[in-house]
Structure formats: C-alpha cells, structure tokens
C-alpha cells in the first residue's frame with residue numbers, strides 16, 4: 300500500500316483522509332493536509348422541526364454615537380449661561396439661526412459632526428456611545444483544509 304499523495308510506502312494502516320471532497324488512503328504524514336475520516340461514521344441524528352438560528356447581520360465593529368435626550372435643553376442652558384444669543388451661537392458654529400432654533404426646540408437632531416462642534420464649543424456632552432448589540436464573532440479554527448491544489452504543490456516541491 301502506497302500513499303496516494305506522496306507515494307511513500309505506508310507502514311501500518313493507511314489513513315483515510317478527505318481532501319477536497321475526495322477520499323484518499325494516505326500516510327500519516329500526508330493525513331494532516333486533509334480531514335481524517337473517522338470510521339465508522341455515524342450519521343448525525345436530525346431532529347424534525349429544528350431550525351437553525353437566523354443569521355445575524357454582521358456589522359463591522361465600530362463605535363456608534365447618538366445624541367442624548369434633552370440635548371436641546373442642554374445646549375440652550377449652556378448658551379444662555381454664557382450670555383450668547385442664538386445668533387451668537389449660530390455664528391460660532393457656522394450655522395443658520397434657524398438650525399439653532401430647531402436644535403434647541405429638539406425639532407431637529409444635530410448630526411454627529413454638528414453635535415461634536417457644539418460639544419467642543421460649549422464644553423457639554425450631548426453625544427453618547429451606544430452599544431450596537433453583541434457582536435457575534437465567528438472564530439475561524441486553526442484547521443484549514445487543504446485543497447487538491449495545495450497537495451499538488453506539496454508533491455511537486
């Protein structure tokens with residue numbers, strides 16, 4: 300009995316190895332390139348009606364921010380404590396007064412960029428991180444099945 304991959308004479312029992320969906324009798328050395336088939340292979344019991352968990356959408360890991368509740372009041376209070384009019388504030392952040400009006404009355408939520416500008420200028424905190432939910436990280440195991448192509452390269456080399 301010779302190994303189907305390297306051609307060496309197999310001492311002892313050949314190892315049945317699955318490589319790229321074909322099963323080969325290989326030596327112990329070559330068996331590490333594929334998935335060793337354990338015999339006898341028992342079919343897994345399948346339960347009727349068992350559904351796989353729905354796939355979660357995978358978002359890239361990033362920190363997300365949202366504008367806190369009551370941001371309008373925070374901005375107005377801070378602006379007034381500084382004795383600034385809405386016009387003053389608008390000028391300082393390079394926005395229209397109507398924008399300030401809408402933000403302070405919370406009819407408009409500032410975007411992150413604008414919120415940051417306001418935070419910096421007024422030394423307030425109106426952005427907060429929010430958890431995007433538990434990210435499911437799928438660990439890729441250490442084993443990487445070799446393909447016929449890999450084996451061919453190994454043989455040649």
Ligand SMILES: [Zn+2]
Nearest residue numbers: 302305326329
């Ligand atoms: Zn071999």
